Amino acid sequence: MSRADVRIARVALLWVVVAALFAIPARAQGEGGSMGGFGSGSAPGSDPGSTPSTSGFDRSSTFRTGPPGLTEDLARGMLPVPNAALGLAGSIDAELYRVGPGDVLQLLMWGKVSRSLVLDVGPEGQVLLPGIGTLDVDGRTLANVREDVFRRMRREFRDVQMDLRLVQPRSFRVYLSGRVRVPGPLVTLATSRVADVLTAGQLADDGSRRRIEVRHRDGTREEADLELFNRLGLNTRNPYLRDGDILQVPVATDFVYAAGAFARPGRIELGAIDSLLTLFKLAGDPLPAADAERALLIRFSKPFQPESLWFGLDDVYSNRQNPPLQEGDRLFVYYIPQYHLQHQIEVVGEVARPGVYPIVEGRHRLSDLVAAAGGFLPVANLSAIRVQRRNTGTGAPDPELDRLLRLSRNDLTNTEYEVLRTRLASLKEEFRVDWARLQSNRTQLDLLLRDGDVVRVERLVSSIRVDGEVRRPGIVEFSRGRRAEDYVSEAGGFTDRAWRSRVRVTRSVTGQTLLAKNVSALDPGDIIWVPERPDVSAWQQFQTFLMVAAQVATLLIAVDAVRN
Known part of the structure; x- marks a missing residue:
């Protein structure tokens, strides 16, 4: 081949390359697009009037734009943008979210043109709209950016519907100062609010939760109130964070108090503009058991001069009585006396259905409880049913009992010890009921039950227990007609240290302890006690x-x- 032929071949190849370059936009325009890179047809298999799917991007119809010279080429085969909604507390508010460098937006178009366009916000806070130019979006709300993009794009496209959404929020640094555990910079997402960075163990114990100052780079300031957000759900008191924000947490110094019939009574930090109604809400609102006519606010107008304000709950909710709060205010909401008062007793032991049962004081008796519990089991000891009852006493303080309880056994004299035992025994009453006798005299013996009573039905024991100074202490089989000496003999007899004249018998039926010589006949379950003779x-x-x-x-x- 001559040099002339080579030169002709090179020129022909150059023309082929040029023709190919011109053929690409011509083909795109032939598909209906009036702007390089956008077509007019719908996606294959889709309705031209339908909204394209947002679960992922169509690889054959996705553009990614960025600063000129970096991402203005058609990105065919590009992977979908990651789903930024993962890890978010909920949908973002387009009226509040501010766009900045690092955000990734998605522009969807459907109708005569069906395409999706990914817009990267560059370091200078701009996005590139192909064929239109750059748009400054830094610091603007997402709603404002959306409106501006729609206005510009509709100049080029007719009869096209659009949507602009945030698909990947950026991350940036904010700075924590004041009463926080770890002051300094913290990296967070642009979708984060104040509560997201301060409720993860960042606040110190004495840090304020209601007067957190958020200082923005443009010089503006906002105040966050985590209590109003956490307890009442007020998003306006939990603002979005911006690039470079400084969160200043002061010491919590001012408090008010709510007591009585509230869902969450206790000490509550005072906010900047709290009123009485605010305190009602933060304390969980009054309970149904609250007396609607009896609420009291106590405050100090002077250091040693309290003032009292009585009001009804409706006065607060209707704003007739809703004064601003002051530091140290105390709010009391009283309960309705005896509101839904519930009484209950417990039955344990040898009954069909042991457990807790509701009663009406003054109406239900022991026989009613036995019927509700399904009756006695065959092994129940019906001659020794015990009813234990709390003795509320007079309610007056007992200084002598308090003094004796503070002393150890070694510090108590014998007289003091007996006094202590007597007073402790008086705090609990115990009734013993013989069921057979009760059936014959219900009017006198069928006990009226009280709240807190415990009914014990013991198992029938056909034995006698012998303890103390005998050679073989333990259980001895019961035999009708035998005396205490007979059971002691069966237990091996007395030891050398037995105090024979002081043998006692505790009766299973009455609970009394008597000298053995005064007991003519023993019953099953009785206990024989042989004390030790004191050393002389x-x-x-x-x-x-x-x-x-x-x-x-x-x-x-x-x-x-x-x-x-």
Whole structure:
């Protein structure tokens, strides 16, 4: 091939390349587009009037734009933009969200033109609209940017519907200062609000939750109130964060108090513009048991001069009585006396359905409870049903009982110990009921139940327990007609230290403890106790002997004097 032929071939190849370059936009325009890169037809298989899917991008119809020279080419085959909604607390408010560098927006178009366009906000806060130019969006709300983009695009496109949405929020730094655990910079998303960065353990214990100052770079300031947001859901008191914001958390110093019939009574930090109604809301509003006519506000107009304001709940909600709050105000809402008062008792032991049962005081009796519990089991001891009842007493303080309770056993004298046992026993009453006797005399023996009573039905035990100073303490089989000495003998007899004259029997039916010599017949479940004989030293025996001898001598002298 000659040099001329080579030159001709090069020129021909150049013309082919030029023709190919011109063919691409011509083909795009032939599809109906009037602007390089946009077509007029609908997506394959879709209705021209329908909204394109937003779950992902059509690879054959997606543009990505950015600063000129970087992302203005057609991005065929590009992966979908990540779903930025993951991890968000909810949908963002386009009227409040401010666009900035790093945000990724998506412009959807359908109708005569069906395309999606991804708009990256560059470092200078601008987006590129192909064929139109750059648009400054930094610091503007998403709603404002959306309106501006629609206006510009509709100049080029007729009969086209559009939507602009945020698909990937940017991240930026904010700065925490004041009463926070870790002051300094913090990276967060542009969709974050004040509560997102301060409720994750960032606030110090004494940090204010109601007077948080948000300082923006443009010099404007906002005040966040986490209590109004968390308890009442006021988003306006939980503003969006912007690039470079400074969050200043002061010390919480002013408080008010809500007590009584509230859902959340307690101490509440005072906000900047709180009123009585605000305190009602923050305390959870009055309960249904609240007395609608009895609410009291106490405040100090002077350091030592409290003032009282009585009002009804309707006065607050109707704004007739809704004064602004002051530091130290105390609010009391009273309960309705005896409101939905519920009484209940408990039955345990050998009944068909043990458990807790509601009662009406003054109406329900022991027999009613037994019927509700399904009756007795065959193994129940019907001769020793116990009803334990709290003794509320007079309600007056008992200083002597308080003093005795503070002393240890070693510090108590025998007299004080007996006094303590007696007073403690008086705090709980106990009734023992024989069911057979009750059936024969319901009027007198069928006990009226009270709130808090505990009814115990013990298992029938056909044995006697022998404890104390016997050789084989334990359970001995019961046999009718036998006396205490017989059961002691069956338990191996007395030990050397047994105090035989002081043997006691605790009756299972009445709970009384008696000397064994005074008990003619024992019952199943009785307990025999053989105490230990106290040790007596030789000196104590000598003292006893001298005392007895002196008494005898005195008696003899007196008798002799009478005779003479």
